[in-house]
Amino acid sequence: MSVFSPATRDRFERLAASYPQPRSALVPMLLYAQDELGYLPPEAIAEIAALLGETELAVREVIGYYSMLRTAPAGRYHVQVCTNISCMLRGGEEVLAHCQRRLGIHNRQTTPDGMFSIEEVECMGACAWAPALQVNYDFHQELDPAKVDEILEKYRRQG
């Protein structure tokens, strides 16, 4: 039994077969797996390892290396706030502090209802529109506390 949807499983099989070394497909597979499942549970790690002919340990090594890959669930909306230099100069740290106050959680925590989680991240390439944050794959730029409240409220309403 696959832990992935048939489409994802199918995609993984094609990915694994498209490199001379199957393990070259590992990082993209982990990202797709995390998109689908929200995180990388042990069953997903085992299935990916089996698909690539690697040990589970080899998969865990890669997960441990990349900070964007996680083995515990995040919130449905994963709020990633940049505090790297451009954002920091334009109030990124205040944005982060505001998110934490508003959601009542610290960095790398998840709200009790599982709706939101916060992560302080490095540069996401939005320096021209700093300060920026990213919710899942959506960008939000030129922020201030009021704008942050609006954004969070929009996601909360989406449920």
Added chain:
Amino acid sequence: MPETPSKPAPAAGAPAAPAEVHFTVNGHTLAAAPGTLLIEACRAANIEIPSFCYYPKLSLQAACRMCLVEVEKIPKLQTACTTVVAEGMVVHTETPTVHAARKSAIEFILTNHPLDCPVCDAGGECELQDMTFRYGAAVSRFDEPKRHRDEQQWSPVVYYDRPRCILCYRCVRVCGEGMDVWALGVGNRGILSTILPNHQDHLECEECGMCIDICPVGALTSGAYRYQTRPWEMQHVGAICAFCGDGCKTTLGVRNGVILRGDNRDKNGINGDFLCVKGRYGTDFTRHPERLKSPLVRDASGELRPVSWAYALETITDRWRGIQAAHGQFGVIGSTRCSNEESYQLQKLARRVLGTNHVDHHRSADFPALFDALAQPAGAAAQPLPQLADSGALKTAKAVLLVGGDPTQEHPLLAWNLRWAHRLAGASLYVLNRRDIRLRRQARRMALLTHGTEADAVRYLAAPQRGDPPQAELTAVSPPGDKRWPQTPPSTPQPIPGGLEEFRAELAQERDVIIVFGPELTGDAVQALVRFGASLPGHTRYIAMADNANSRGAADMGLYPDLLPGYLPVADGAARAHFAAAWGGDIPAAPGWNQRQMVEAVDRRELDALYVVGANPFRLDPVNAANLKSCFLVVQDLFLTETAQAADVVLPALSLYEKSGTVTNTCGEVQSQRRGGSFEGAKTDMEIIHALARLLGADFGRPDADRVFSEIRAQVNGYDVSLVQLMAGRGALAVPRDGAAPRQAAPQMIRPNHDSLFTAGTLGRYSATLNAVLEKHSRP
């Protein structure tokens, strides 16, 4: 020593590459083969370049930055471990810049390394300690608090202390590349990097301890040894491992006569870097509380009671004299874990003093059949000597055919050497087996038999014209790049299109094949194998795999009912006369009973006395207790085995680690060792045999291993080995092939134990550590 082929050519080396490149280090002009690493070239010239992460024959890491050197015309310092020597290169290893770099490297490595050397197991034999002493600074600029993490226990034998780890990744590499187990990895990154076991909080692996051995600091420590002593309080005695037939050197750490650990400290035995779980941890059987400390004699009430040595020995010889006077039958069963000298003296006692050829041992390889086949013109034709390969020859072999057996489980050193040859010398390994053994992963081609036996397949290979090609009999498995083995089965094996024909055709393309075979081949099948080997081009050599530390020695020393030492037939008058002259007494002419026949004779009440030395025959061939009453049974062993429990007299013996002497490994490499541990109350088997002989009126002389070995060298085929080599701690290959040995008529007596990595007959049963590792119980 067989000649060793020259170093393997560098892969895809240009044909016009010069034989040597010349370069200058600290003003000295050096030469080395192209492709040589600078660190190796310098070390070969006695120029010290410190390193932590560099380890010979493992992949390169360049993680520790300790080997930085100055190379002219390159602005930054270079890591000598990844720099390849080049023509005209000018290197400086002792400049102020290099010294400063080393000092910084040590300072950096020590940022988070706890200075708990006084309680660290590695203290006193720690590379970081030595390097800090030699190259380090007295002070550190880092005054931040260190990040502490609690130590983790990964298995009964492996502990990981994370703060001590300097992240050299030697353990990760030796586990993966050397052992092909891949049980260790690296988690996180940067300052948070840590070594990870394969099952998150514990290890599931071969428990070989290579990671502990190779750790330059005290990050990985041994659960079997930790916190027991300091290294400088022990004597370090080189011994030959008492377990499997590979004959690895294990250095015993001995304090006050107690063996506290086995370890591979100086790496100069035939095993090089390697030692397995048994050699490293199995030594604790010597400390088992159930070890016999006193002779026991069965009293009138039927209980075994402790008695003095004098009383026990006299009890035995009194009974034996009575049985001799009544022309009773004696049987002697020898050991596969006594020294050569003891086995030789034991069969001498049997034949010359007790007057019986009922002599045997627990056989696990058909050595007589091999030597018989090699001595025949068909087998010997056009084949130069020696026809036996030593274990080291596997490392440089061009091609190896492995028939039967499972070296990974039963012969870990041979498996290590085969992996080495595959990894570093590009050797072609051909595997013929009924089981999907782990060495498949290194095989160029595996013939996985789905029907029939290895013996059938070998007969077919040797004589293709006979019988139909066994089309359905095998499938070929090509080496998959699959690290998950053995957790998951291999991908569906594909039948070889041409069956064994193709397997043979591929082998016929190879030269100088070493053929390693397991106990599946006996008698005729060994003959067939040698015929097949003789048909291969080049110089074919052989290794027969037998179970125990001195299985080969027991065979060589004549613990056979029909063979004298050196495989000379007892029925042959000239051979008998030779030994009768040497031993000063007659030898009975009729071949005796083998081990099973002796036990059956006990059951028929036809055997009047049975003397069992370091063996447990009743485990293999159970005997009816009632019938034992008419047989006077003497057992000499370390523990009260099934056989000893039935004995009339039990004599406590010392183990191989507690005696001097020689042992012969399964390849035929004779090695010499000195006494390591001691044990109050027990005697060496040789002391006991000599004492019994003396009481029976035969003088075997002083029970001195060197003296007996001189006799063996003079009397036994193939044992005229180089003493220099023995004293240098190297194996000297014994090749007892001259003089046609008769083929043994009892191939059914080859009864291998099929030990796993964690079992080893009697000794294994009494090793607390071997019993503690979970894999012993979780693996089939």
